[in-house]
Amino acid sequence: MDRIYDGTVLIIEDEQVFRLIYRGVLENAGFEVIEAGDGATGWAMIKEKKPDLVLLDLILPELSGYDVLRKVREDEQTKNIPVIIFSVMGADKDVQKALDLGANFYKIKGANSPSDILEQIDQLIGKSK
Amino acid sequence: MGEQQKAKLMLVDDEVIITNQLEEFLNSMGYEVVAVASSGEEAVQLAKSHRPDLILMDIMMPGKDRMDGITAAGEIRKECDIPVIFITAYGGEKIIDRAKNVDPYGFVVKPFQEHELKATIEFALYRMKLERQLRESEQKYRFVIDTATEAILTIDGQSNIAFCNQAVEDLFGYPNEEIAGKPFSFIVPERLRLDFENEINRFILTGESEIIGKTIESFGWHKNGSEFPMEYTLTTWEIKEDVFFTIIARDITERKRIEQMKSDFVSLVSHQLKTPIAAVMGCIDNMLAGLTGDLTDKQLEYLHAMEEINQRNYRIISDLLNISRIERGIISVEIAEVNLGEMLQDAAKPFEQNAIDRDLELIVDIPENPIFVSADHDKYIEALSNIIHNALKFTDKGSIHISTQTQNGSAIVQVKDTGSGIMKQNIQKLFTKDQIFTGAPSSKGGCGLGLYIAKEFMKLMEGDITVSSKFNQGSTFCFSLPLGEKSKKK
Numbered sequence: 001m002d003r004i005y006d007g008t009v010l011i012i013e014d015e016q017v018f019r020l021i022y023r024g025v026l027e028n029a030g031f032e033v034i035e036a037g038d039g040a041t042g043w044a045m046i047k048e049k050k051p052d053l054v055l056l057d058l059i060l061p062e063l064s065g066y067d068v069l070r071k072v073r074e075d076e077q078t079k080n081i082p083v084i085i086f087s088v089m090g091a092d093k094d095v096q097k098a099l100d101l102g103a104n105f106y107k108i109k110g111a112n113s114p115s116d117i118l119e120q121i122d123q124l125i126g127k128s129k
Numbered sequence: 130m131g132e133q134q135k136a137k138l139m140l141v142d143d144e145v146i147i148t149n150q151l152e153e154f155l156n157s158m159g160y161e162v163v164a165v166a167s168s169g170e171e172a173v174q175l176a177k178s179h180r181p182d183l184i185l186m187d188i189m190m191p192g193k194d195r196m197d198g199i200t201a202a203g204e205i206r207k208e209c210d211i212p213v214i215f216i217t218a219y220g221g222e223k224i225i226d227r228a229k230n231v232d233p234y235g236f237v238v239k240p241f242q243e244h245e246l247k248a249t250i251e252f253a254l255y256r257m258k259l260e261r262q263l264r265e266s267e268q269k270y271r272f273v274i275d276t277a278t279e280a281i282l283t284i285d286g287q288s289n290i291a292f293c294n295q296a297v298e299d300l301f302g303y304p305n306e307e308i309a310g311k312p313f314s315f316i317v318p319e320r321l322r323l324d325f326e327n328e329i330n331r332f333i334l335t336g337e338s339e340i341i342g343k344t345i346e347s348f349g350w351h352k353n354g355s356e357f358p359m360e361y362t363l364t365t366w367e368i369k370e371d372v373f374f375t376i377i378a379r380d381i382t383e384r385k386r387i388e389q390m391k392s393d394f395v396s397l398v399s400h401q402l403k404t405p406i407a408a409v410m411g412c413i414d415n416m417l418a419g420l421t422g423d424l425t426d427k428q429l430e431y432l433h434a435m436e437e438i439n440q441r442n443y444r445i446i447s448d449l450l451n452i453s454r455i456e457r458g459i460i461s462v463e464i465a466e467v468n469l470g471e472m473l474q475d476a477a478k479p480f481e482q483n484a485i486d487r488d489l490e491l492i493v494d495i496p497e498n499p500i501f502v503s504a505d506h507d508k509y510i511e512a513l514s515n516i517i518h519n520a521l522k523f524t525d526k527g528s529i530h531i532s533t534q535t536q537n538g539s540a541i542v543q544v545k546d547t548g549s550g551i552m553k554q555n556i557q558k559l560f561t562k563d564q565i566f567t568g569a570p571s572s573k574g575g576c577g578l579g580l581y582i583a584k585e586f587m588k589l590m591e592g593d594i595t596v597s598s599k600f601n602q603g604s605t606f607c608f609s610l611p612l613g614e615k616s617k618k619k
Binding site: 015017018020021022024025028088089090091092093109110111113114115 | 400403404406407408410411412414415418420421443450454459460461
């Protein structure tokens with residue numbers, strides 16, 4: 001696949017195997033990938049590194065995905081960073097809650113191929129080249 | 130009165146000559162005189178201690194205690210419930226009016242013929258026997274009703290509570306005397322009262338009702354202001370011209386709690402199972418996308434096999450989750466105007482490869498002029514794909530043909546296969562979740578919940594799904610949905 005993107009994506013996800021999968025897709029597309037294994041570390045990294053995009057799981061230790069999302073949207077310096085939720089939970093109320101809190105997209109893990117996420121990334125930050 | 134047991138009588142008169150004569154006469158008639166009193170007060174005392182079956186009472190007894198026969202009779206009625214026949218020389222209107230109030234079983238005016246007195250006593254004893262039988266029969270029913278753990282209420286034609294059993298107090302917190310006469314809707318929370326009343330009134334006016342004779346889940350309202358899950362059955366009956374209703378209600382808090390636990394458990398387990406499946410799927414997808422380097426044909430074949438198994442697992446778990454959501458009533462639909470042809474293509478696309486691999490024809494007839502329907506896009510696709518998936522699963526040769534037509538404001542989609550068909554006795558159960566519990570797992574894989582979910586989704590969108598099938602000759606599934614505004618105008 002052509003390396004058509006640049007920029008940094010932060011993956012906040014406690015399951016190592018999902019970090020591996022999305023790192024694979026994102027690096028292949030040209031992104032620099034950084035990772036956090038829990039919500040609190042993730043939020044600290046968002047403030048410090050100001051990534052171009054955040055991939056955020058919902059069920060996380062320390063700070064849940066909903067809490068991280070709320071903090072991102074409440075902080076002047078981070079409120080415009082695009083956030084894509086990816087979770088195994090797919091009930092209407094879970095999706096609605098995340099969208100209400102300001103998530104840009106909601107992907108259900110397992111329902112789509114991981115590389116499908118690039119379509120949403122295109123819509124959010126566009127191709128660089 | 131039969132020989133087996135003599136009726137026990139008590140005589141009350143202040144004239145000893147009269148009581149002696151009467152006693153003699155009564156004994157000769159076969160009655161037993163168990164007590165004789167000469168004043169009102171003495172009569173009350175002896176009635177209490179001797180418990181006769183019937184009392185013959187003089188009214189005018191100007192003795193020391195001034196209690197006349199009527200007052201004494203009233204007292205005895207109240208305390209011992211023993212009936213009285215008045216024997217008096219004074220039959221004036223005032224006396225008769227007063228006497229009526231204590232409900233005498235007879236009124237004999239002196240002087241009287243002996244056979245007159247005998248007939249009066251016999252009638253009184255007969256009436257007592259009937260009343261005792263009635264009372265016993267009533268007590269029997271009363272006992273059944275009062276020991277029932279269900280609350281039982283009757284409602285009169287004015288929609289007021291006329292009768293309650295003991296369990297009403299346990300369930301709603303109101304003692305009988307507090308709730309009697311209140312409007313019946315008193316037992317449900319305020320927000321539900323109007324609907325409840327309207328339903329009853331509709332029945333009274335039209336004789337039609339959705340709820341008569343059915344068991345309905347609702348909520349009850351306790352005196353302390355708390356709501357609880359309640360199930361009730363409403364029945365109706367008539368006496369002469371009057372309509373009555375009976376409500377039998379029970380608390381279903383515990384049942385609801387267990388249902389909720391079951392559902393939460395399914396939801397929790399499903400999510401736990403989904404995570405590893407999604408992870409394996411992600412790995413396979415990345416390998417197939419070439420992220421791990423070039424793959425040999427053999428490696429590709431193995432990966433595709435893994436992918437298929439994994440997708441099947443994912444589908445089963447999604448089905449379980451959907452069922453648990455339907456059961457908990459937390460599923461919602463987002464209705465929009467959607468293009469039917471595009472949806473059919475989207476739904477059929479994932480199955481194209483499978484059809485080609487198995488040498489089946491998968492034909493989708495897209496309508497020439499676009500048809501718009503009001504539907505929830507994702508749920509309609511899921512319902513359709515459940516049916517197409519099923520059709521492919523049960524068809525070994527021939528075709529799956531998807532076509533559309535419009536009819537009376539509805540859009541109909543037909544999915545017709547040339548597969549094994551459905552046996553007549555199984556058609557009724559087809560769209561129920563009983564499938565999963567009927568034992569033998571399907572040799573074709575899956576747990577048979579797809580059709581139930583498809584039907585529930587269609588109902589949520591105000592559509593429906595039906596089937597016609599002949600065993601060994603294939604099945605046709607019909608989806609109906611309301612047409613969208615854009616298609617209605619044409």
